[in-house]
Amino acid sequence: xxxxxxxxxxxxxxxxxxxxxxxxxxxxxxxxxxxxxxxxxxxxxxxxxxxxxxxxxxxxxxxxxxxxxxxxxxxxxxxxxxxxxxxxxxxxxxxxxxxxxxxxxxxxxxxxxxxxxxxxxxxx
Amino acid sequence: xxxxxxxxxxxxxxxxxxxxxxxxxxxxxxxxxxxxxxxxxxxxxxxxxxxxxxxxxxxxxxxxxxxxxxxxxxxxxxxxxxxxxxxxxxxxxxxxxxxxxxxxxxxxxx
Numbered sequence: 001x002x003x004x005x006x007x008x009x010x011x012x013x014x015x016x017x018x019x020x021x022x023x024x025x026x027x028x029x030x031x032x033x034x035x036x037x038x039x040x041x042x043x044x045x046x047x048x049x050x051x052x053x054x055x056x057x058x059x060x061x062x063x064x065x066x067x068x069x070x071x072x073x074x075x076x077x078x079x080x081x082x083x084x085x086x087x088x089x090x091x092x093x094x095x096x097x098x099x100x101x102x103x104x105x106x107x108x109x110x111x112x113x114x115x116x117x118x119x120x121x122x123x124x
Numbered sequence: 125x126x127x128x129x130x131x132x133x134x135x136x137x138x139x140x141x142x143x144x145x146x147x148x149x150x151x152x153x154x155x156x157x158x159x160x161x162x163x164x165x166x167x168x169x170x171x172x173x174x175x176x177x178x179x180x181x182x183x184x185x186x187x188x189x190x191x192x193x194x195x196x197x198x199x200x201x202x203x204x205x206x207x208x209x210x211x212x213x214x215x216x217x218x219x220x221x222x223x224x225x226x227x228x229x230x231x232x233x234x
Contacts, residue, residue, distance in 0.1 A: 039225075047162070047170065047213050049223045060221030096169060103176070103217065106155035111172040111181035112162075112215075 002026045004097045004115035012091075012122050018084040022097030022115060023077075030055075030075040033109070035100050038071060038082045040093040041117075048093075052100075053080060087122045094119050126150045128216050130226035136204045136233055144229050145196040146214030152195035157216040159197035161190060164211045173212075174199060201231075209233040 008020035022036070029036065037052030051061035053071045061069045070083040084091060094117040101109030127149040136142035146159055153159060155177045162170035172181040174190035177197065187202045197216070201208055214226040 046228045047164075047215075047225045049215070049225055052221070052223075058221070063222065100175075103158050106158070107176045107179075108158055108160075111175045111179070112160065114169045114172070117169050 002032075002099060002113055004099060004113060006095060006097050006115045006118040008118060008120070010119060010121060012087055012120060013124050014088055014122055015086055018082070018087050018091060018120055018122070020082045020095055020097075020118065020120070021079050022081070023079050024099070025078070028075075029073060029078045029080065032099075033102050035102065036071075036073060036080045037098050037100070039096045039098055039114075041096070042090075042093040050082065050084075050095075052098075054102075089122050092120065092122045126218070126224075128214065128224050128226040130212075130214060130229045132227065133230045133232070136201070136208075136231065138204060138206060138233055140204050141200065141202045142204060142231065143193070143198050143200045144212055144214075144231070145193065145198050146216065146226050147196040148216075153197045153216065154192060157197070157218075159190065159192075160215045161188075161197075161199045162213045162215065163208075164213065170213065204233050206233050 003025045005023045012018045033055045035052045038050040051071050053059050068085045073080045096117045097115040100112040129147045161174040164170040173188050178190040189200045191198050211228050213228045
């Protein structure tokens with residue numbers, strides 16, 4: 001049973017880079033044809049898809065964040081990571097790591113699994 | 125830019141049936157948008173209810189069902205219970221690997 005756990009600083013200064021890691025347990029990140037990604041939720045607001053990385057290393061990013069986002073995988077540590085540069089107060093949010101199955105022909109191979117989330121506050 | 129639309133709020137009586145919808149400001153939702161639905165209570169991570177339009181996630185009661193109704197994706201809750209009072213979000217696949225959430229529906233059971 002796959003499980004996801006986010007980790008990283010809870011406070012980041014404006015203009016700096018937010019860096020979070022998601023540790024995968026219950027299976028090897030390299031053994032699944034899955035898509036590993038990040039979603040965030042500002043306090044009191046809705047969910048926003050940030051981006052994902054496929055099992056083959058292809059990356060997909062929210063167009064509104066694309067210039068500042070990097071998602072990568074470290075198979076040796078069974079982790080994947082999010083980096084968001086030049087942060088502002090608007091980037092204050094709970095960040096969730098997720099995994100989903102591949103999708104084709106109207107069907108996805110598995111439901112999206114969520115980590116518990118981690119709050120990141122951008123403030124000086 | 126196409127926006128994913130959801131009802132901001134909805135109310136249902138205990139035991140009643142409610143259908144929440146997920147549409148587009150331009151165009152129709154079909155199975156190729158791989159609509160999925162998520163339930164979230166305050167302070168908790170979202171829980172996947174439905175994916176691939178109508179497939180229930182493991183452990184989700186069968187009173188939750190997904191479908192395409194007209195030009196929208198729909199989540200129907202049959203026999204609503206008090207603990208169904210939550211925020212519900214839909215997520216659609218747009219193209220080129222990009223996914224977009226709806227703004228969410230706050231469901232009240234009273």
